[in-house]
Amino acid sequence: MNRNTLLFASLLALAGTGANAADTDAIVQAWPARQPHRDAALKGLSLRQKIGQITQPEIRTITPDEVREYAIGTVLNGGGGWPGMDRAATPAQWRALSEQFQAAALQATPGIPLLWGTDALHGHNNVRGATLFPHNIGLGATRDADLVRDIGRATARAVRATGLHWTFAPTLAVVQDVRWGRTYESFGADPALVKRLGQAEVEGLQDGLKDGRGVLATAKHYIADGGTRRGIDQGVAHASPAELAQVHGAGYLGALDAGVLTAMASFSSWTDSAGYVEHGKMHGNRTLLTDVLKDRLAFDGLVVSDWDGIGQLPGCAPEDCPAAINAGIDIVMVPFKWKAFYANTLRDVEQGRIPMSRIDDAARRILRVKFSLSVSTDVPATVEAMQEPELARRAVRESLVLLKSKPGLLPLPRTARVLVVGAAADDVKRQAGGWSVTWQARDTSNADYPQATTLLAALRQRLGAAQVTFDPDGTTQDPARFDAVVAVLAEQPYAEGEGDVRITESLRHSRRHPEDLAVLQRVSGHGKPVITLLYSGRPLYVNDLANKSDAFIAAWLPGSEGTGLADLLVAPAAGEPAWPGFTGRLSFPWPAGPCQFSTHEARPWWPVGGGLSGAEKTEQPRLPEPADPPLCPL
Ligand code: GLC
Numbered sequence: 172m173n174r175n176t177l178l179f180a181s182l183l184a185l186a187g188t189g190a191n192a193a194d195t196d197a198i199v200q201a202w203p204a205r206q207p208h209r210d211a212a213l214k215g216l217s218l219r220q221k222i223g224q225i226t227q228p229e230i231r232t233i234t235p236d237e238v239r240e241y242a243i244g245t246v247l248n249g250g251g252g253w254p255g256m257d258r259a260a261t262p263a264q265w266r267a268l269s270e271q272f273q274a275a276a277l278q279a280t281p282g283i284p285l286l287w288g289t290d291a292l293h294g295h296n297n298v299r300g301a302t303l304f305p306h307n308i309g310l311g312a313t314r315d316a317d318l319v320r321d322i323g324r325a326t327a328r329a330v331r332a333t334g335l336h337w338t339f340a341p342t343l344a345v346v347q348d349v350r351w352g353r354t355y356e357s358f359g360a361d362p363a364l365v366k367r368l369g370q371a372e373v374e375g376l377q378d379g380l381k382d383g384r385g386v387l388a389t390a391k392h393y394i395a396d397g398g399t400r401r402g403i404d405q406g407v408a409h410a411s412p413a414e415l416a417q418v419h420g421a422g423y424l425g426a427l428d429a430g431v432l433t434a435m436a437s438f439s440s441w442t443d444s445a446g447y448v449e450h451g452k453m454h455g456n457r458t459l460l461t462d463v464l465k466d467r468l469a470f471d472g473l474v475v476s477d478w479d480g481i482g483q484l485p486g487c488a489p490e491d492c493p494a495a496i497n498a499g500i501d502i503v504m505v506p507f508k509w510k511a512f513y514a515n516t517l518r519d520v521e522q523g524r525i526p527m528s529r530i531d532d533a534a535r536r537i538l539r540v541k542f543s544l545s546v547s548t549d550v551p552a553t554v555e556a557m558q559e560p561e562l563a564r565r566a567v568r569e570s571l572v573l574l575k576s577k578p579g580l581l582p583l584p585r586t587a588r589v590l591v592v593g594a595a596a597d598d599v600k601r602q603a604g605g606w607s608v609t610w611q612a613r614d615t616s617n618a619d620y621p622q623a624t625t626l627l628a629a630l631r632q633r634l635g636a637a638q639v640t641f642d643p644d645g646t647t648q649d650p651a652r653f654d655a656v657v658a659v660l661a662e663q664p665y666a667e668g669e670g671d672v673r674i675t676e677s678l679r680h681s682r683r684h685p686e687d688l689a690v691l692q693r694v695s696g697h698g699k700p701v702i703t704l705l706y707s708g709r710p711l712y713v714n715d716l717a718n719k720s721d722a723f724i725a726a727w728l729p730g731s732e733g734t735g736l737a738d739l740l741v742a743p744a745a746g747e748p749a750w751p752g753f754t755g756r757l758s759f760p761w762p763a764g765p766c767q768f769s770t771h772e773a774r775p776w777w778p779v780g781g782g783l784s785g786a787e788k789t790e791q792p793r794l795p796e797p798a799d800p801p802l803c804p805l
Contacts, residue, residue: 301329
């Protein structure tokens with residue numbers, strides 16, 4: 172373009188706008204200067220108030236007055252943390268404490284609300300009376316994203332009923348070794364399934380944030396929590412950068428697509444198995460927390476540390492760790508030593524160990540998240556608002572995986588006289604699994620679950636009490652006097668590392684629970700069919716148990732609605748819907764041997780996607796029962 176043309180084009184362009192620089196300025200100045208709400212709010216915060224925003228105490232260790240004094244912006248209750256340390260606290264009592272915390276926070280930082288986070292992993296499981304849904308391992312077997320989204324919505328409603336705003340869920344682990352004690356918190360071993368169901372859960376949980384229905388979800392534990400060697404909880408995941416992104420990162424892409432607003436750092440460490448580089452604990456990994464998650468993946472929510480997780484970094488303590496904050500942790504979950512953390516971090520910023528820009532970025536992210544939801548809600552503070560039994564019952568039905576069956580055996584006729592064996596048939600804590608009322612749930616009893624229906628109760632409801640006899644260890648009744656035996660075998664409930672299968676142990680269920688094998692030995696071989704259900708947080712080696720069963724059902728950790736189990740065991744009454752048989756399919760391979768820990772075993776009993784419908788016309792062959800090796804290979 173020659174000079175004249177260029178001059179003419181410029182004049183034309185200027186003429187087109189009809190304004191010179193002075194005019195432009197006047198036009199612009201005619202408008203009020205605005206800025207994103209979070210930036211305006213940030214400007215109004217002192218350094219102390221910003222430190223208060225990034226500090227997350229546990230409710231047992233802080234009072235509303237201290238929330239006001241320190242301008243604390245968030246609290247959590249851990250598993251087994253309740254208002255007044257009362258496990259029977261009502262929704263109204265939870266709500267009242269939340270409102271006290273909220274009022275105190277708004278006095279300290281007007282217009283900036285407090286967030287209360289909790290582990291509502293399978294319903295609002297810390298609160299008495301809430302419906303407990305199947306844990307994620309069972310939801311993975313349903314493969315039903317619509318169901319998972321609805322469970323997310325129901326869980327959000329329950330959390331809101333108690334006045335809370337944030338759940339530390341879903342776990343997006345893609346488990347590589349089922350010895351991990353948190354296998355049941357995972358949807359499965361298939362990255363695509365984890366992505367699809369993780370996205371659905373976040374969509375359900377965060378639906379209606381602005382109108383007080385939804386709650387903040389948490390993509391956790393970032394990253395590769397389920398990839399640690401030998402399934403050791405908080406251990407080291409060996410993966411290449413590509414595996415990290417394509418396997419362990421799949422769930423995060425789904426959660427981000429759903430607009431997840433928080434993520435939680437993992438206790439685990441990462442070693443680059445391609446480059447042979449030990450990157451150490453995730454809580455200090457700036458490349459993955461900031462360069463990948465916040466920049467490359469454009470995550471503009473907040474990252475919360477795990478429980479005292481910053482203290483695991485070299486040179487750090489739970490109450491002092493500039494490295495974790497500089498790596499990209501925005502809120503520090505410091506349940507007990509929060510006052511020391513507050514003082515130390517204030518000093519770290521003042522002395523330059525943490526740049527002010529990092530604190531501002533963290534506070535800005537926190538404010539963005541806080542302004543994404545309404546902390547007030549219309550959900551009533553009632554037990555009924557925490558209950559969705561029919562949704563849970565449907566989830567239980569869809570989660571059951573039939574691994575062995577006999578043609579025509581299931582469902583039992585309504586005239587059947589049934590002998591029920593196995594103490595777990597009437598034990599909610601084993602039916603629900605860990606993270607139920609308390610952290611480990613081992614210290615709970617049926618009295619803690621007034622809303623629950625055990626399988627025994629459900630069978631009595633459907634068949635009539637006279638047709639159902641309970642003989643927990645199978646020592647008092649003659650199975651030959653009944654039409655069928657229902658045997659319930661189970662792991663004891665556990666959470667996190669408490670549930671790890673140690674490296675000297677195998678997956679043989681009857682080794683860890685010989686009482687279950689003994690029960691089956693007593694009731695099998697009497698000419699009456701034995702229908703076995705296994706409550707477990709992981710696939711287990713059960714050839715010896717399946718060979719003493721005519722039907723074998725992986726029931727996972729079904730939760731409070733044992734009615735869903737009876738739906739597939741007993742024929743419907745006239746006028747009741749007939750269920751389409753067993754639709755659950757494995758989201759983990761089922762072991763053919765006691766040492767098949769890996770989710771990539773070449774020859775499992777059943778592969779991912781395996782399971783029967785119950786309509787099959789052929790019986791399965793007897794399973795081999797070779798002697799176990801003295802030790803599983805390390
Ligand atoms: C626990 C878990 C994490 C949970 C947090 C708060 O240690 O690792 O999943 O959200 O602490 O209870």
